[in-house]
Amino acid sequence: MNTDATGTTEGDPLQCELRFMKGVGPHRAAELERAGLRTADDLLHRFPIRFEDRSRLRRSTDLRPGEAAAVCGEVVSVGLRRTRRRGFTLFEMLLRDDAGMFRVVWMNQPFLQDVFSPGQRVALYGKVEWRDPGGLRLTNPQYELTGREGDDDDGMHTGRIVPVYERIGSLTTKLLRRLVYDVLQRLSPALEDPLPPALRRRHALPGRREALSASHFPAPETSLELLNRFRSPAQTRLIFEELFLFQLGLGLRRRAHAEGRKSTLIRVDDTIRRSALAVLPFRLTPGQKSALRTIVDDMRRPRPMNRLLQGDVGCGKTIVALLAALVVMENGLQVAFMAPTELLAEQHSLSIGRLLAASRFRVTCLTGSAGAKARRETVTAIETGAADLVVGTHALVQREIRFRALGLAIIDEQHRFGVLQRATLRDKGRQPDVLVMTATPIPRTLALTSYGDLDVSVIRDLPPGRRPVKTKLEPESHRDAVYEFVRRRLREGRQAYVVYPLVEESAKTDLKAATTMAETLAVLFRDSTVGLLHGRMKPEERDAVMRCFAAGTVHLLVATTVVEVGVDVPNATVMVVEHAERFGLAQLHQLRGRVGRGPHPSYCRLLYQRPLSEMARARLKAVSGTTDGFDIAEQDLQLRGPGEMLGTRQSGVPTLRVADLIRDHDLMETARREAFAALRDASVATSVLVRLDETWTERFGLASVG
Numbered sequence: 001m002n003t004d005a006t007g008t009t010e011g012d013p014l015q016c017e018l019r020f021m022k023g024v025g026p027h028r029a030a031e032l033e034r035a036g037l038r039t040a041d042d043l044l045h046r047f048p049i050r051f052e053d054r055s056r057l058r059r060s061t062d063l064r065p066g067e068a069a070a071v072c073g074e075v076v077s078v079g080l081r082r083t084r085r086r087g088f089t090l091f092e093m094l095l096r097d098d099a100g101m102f103r104v105v106w107m108n109q110p111f112l113q114d115v116f117s118p119g120q121r122v123a124l125y126g127k128v129e130w131r132d133p134g135g136l137r138l139t140n141p142q143y144e145l146t147g148r149e150g151d152d153d154d155g156m157h158t159g160r161i162v163p164v165y166e167r168i169g170s171l172t173t174k175l176l177r178r179l180v181y182d183v184l185q186r187l188s189p190a191l192e193d194p195l196p197p198a199l200r201r202r203h204a205l206p207g208r209r210e211a212l213s214a215s216h217f218p219a220p221e222t223s224l225e226l227l228n229r230f231r232s233p234a235q236t237r238l239i240f241e242e243l244f245l246f247q248l249g250l251g252l253r254r255r256a257h258a259e260g261r262k263s264t265l266i267r268v269d270d271t272i273r274r275s276a277l278a279v280l281p282f283r284l285t286p287g288q289k290s291a292l293r294t295i296v297d298d299m300r301r302p303r304p305m306n307r308l309l310q311g312d313v314g315c316g317k318t319i320v321a322l323l324a325a326l327v328v329m330e331n332g333l334q335v336a337f338m339a340p341t342e343l344l345a346e347q348h349s350l351s352i353g354r355l356l357a358a359s360r361f362r363v364t365c366l367t368g369s370a371g372a373k374a375r376r377e378t379v380t381a382i383e384t385g386a387a388d389l390v391v392g393t394h395a396l397v398q399r400e401i402r403f404r405a406l407g408l409a410i411i412d413e414q415h416r417f418g419v420l421q422r423a424t425l426r427d428k429g430r431q432p433d434v435l436v437m438t439a440t441p442i443p444r445t446l447a448l449t450s451y452g453d454l455d456v457s458v459i460r461d462l463p464p465g466r467r468p469v470k471t472k473l474e475p476e477s478h479r480d481a482v483y484e485f486v487r488r489r490l491r492e493g494r495q496a497y498v499v500y501p502l503v504e505e506s507a508k509t510d511l512k513a514a515t516t517m518a519e520t521l522a523v524l525f526r527d528s529t530v531g532l533l534h535g536r537m538k539p540e541e542r543d544a545v546m547r548c549f550a551a552g553t554v555h556l557l558v559a560t561t562v563v564e565v566g567v568d569v570p571n572a573t574v575m576v577v578e579h580a581e582r583f584g585l586a587q588l589h590q591l592r593g594r595v596g597r598g599p600h601p602s603y604c605r606l607l608y609q610r611p612l613s614e615m616a617r618a619r620l621k622a623v624s625g626t627t628d629g630f631d632i633a634e635q636d637l638q639l640r641g642p643g644e645m646l647g648t649r650q651s652g653v654p655t656l657r658v659a660d661l662i663r664d665h666d667l668m669e670t671a672r673r674e675a676f677a678a679l680r681d682a683s684v685a686t687s688v689l690v691r692l693d694e695t696w697t698e699r700f701g702l703a704s705v706g
């Protein structure tokens, strides 16, 4: 980088380092750096948390009780008063403006003694009250020291719409405002603009320089309401820019993928259709049919498929994937079916094996726990092509696994996998088709980001005869009644789950809780067989228990969350969740999805312990309020935020500086459309693509995404 003595960087003024700015010593520079702010660019993209309209300052004589008002004045006197109520303090201030004097009061903020002293100028914003006795006063206002008269020569602190920043270390909102102001002053009037002019005109977006400036110091006529919703034209433009570049990156990746050519074309004829129908144990729902049609259409194209199949728990994604697999195998290619847990892999391999028993295709299972000999045999079968369909865990993506001719990679419950594994599996074949399945419905916003390079199909319906699971919240004190309820269902010949939370830090004690509980329940449910299932068991043991449960010889299954994903026992109709307050929303929904998979009415009982945190209450309310997975996913996103929801960068949630995936989902849609259009338009594309350098690929977390 080419830096001269004043710290300006030739070429890009936004890269000027903050430590060279006036008023920023080494101490403050370090504080800024710790907050992730090193350059002018960093600072300008850290936006005010809100704006205050100090352009219409109220004179003290014009204050009306009941309204919120901005006033400015000089401190005349201050004092702390204790009141008759113990431990209660009033900090009082007398303020003078051009029109006269007025009183300001703060409750229980004695430290203000150290903030204010006579002679200071302050800006206040707060509620006007009338008290008898005492008269008109401002109560608990927000405040800011604006400096002595004459200090504020640029008028940046009062008399305008002022930005309010979140404090960084010792840098108050006022200092930050000054710094932003100075940085903006030094920017040249013309900044390079990555948005094509036609696009800007179409969406009435201001230029980059103007947008940066007005996002901090808006013009007087700007709507305060828009500003505080991050929807002023300037803010909109910067948000849009970020989303546009992000989608452009996704689009590029998608294009690179689409340019690939499969080594073997997939064909579909009547023989293949008949062979697929032969394994089908039931009629597909309309949703399954249409998903399958899209998938098969994809697979017949010369470019590899890259599709996400979304559908709520129990909607029947597996059979759709299996039919797609059949088509591929009929074409002489192999299929890899990757599941997130051994249990699930084994279960898939069993059920798929059963369905394909009469066919000529061979199903094998490869998990981490297979013995050395069995493993060697499986690996050889994969290499020689003797195995047509391989079900497995992440063991499938290990290096020594080589497929003879992998045509389709199916990834079940994608949210459990790192995205890297998705890429590795894809690399196992020469451009195989990829089908990703998830039962954690992904809100549209996230689907456009972390899965933005995938085509998406959604199954919205459930197989016929399903009745929604009846969900009830029950406090611990109702435990006996809940057990009695379970007992009645067991007597009717149904089966039940009792699930315990397993928190990692205290895995041992929790495990003990589950083990002890299984013992207690074995006594309480003397007429039934009680089984125990947890993650610390050997896979064979786990498998044995699960098999007994599936076969109906174990009636009540006490388990940790290992049953969360995919397990399918239609005769199980009751799900009791202990300590439901400790589970995440998506998790609760997944657990509930273990029941309601057969013809019998099903129930979910969520036992919770008080006191409930606000979050826990919201989660429980959400899960008992709806059985719609998409609804749940939206609420989960609201409650947890996108990063938490998909789990860190690895899942491809971009790190955005300006945009907010929830707040700005509408802009994301537009940005995506525009970005994809720009990619089709060669002239636009080349001018913009220059910007897609490594820095921002990394920033958006695209580099690691497969």
Ligand code: ADP
Residues within 6 Å of the ligand: 282, 283, 284, 285, 288, 311, 312, 313, 314, 315, 316, 317, 318, 319, 439, 463, 464, 566, 568, 570, 597
């Ligand atoms: P998920 O989408 O959660 O993976 P599964 O594929 O495990 O759901 O299917 C759930 C259950 O529904 C399975 O027992 C499956 O056999 C059954 N099923 C799937 N599709 C249908 C259908 N069209 N008609 C009847 N039962 C179906």
Ligand code: MG
Residues within 6 Å of the ligand: 317, 318, 412, 439, 566
């Ligand atoms: Mg499934």
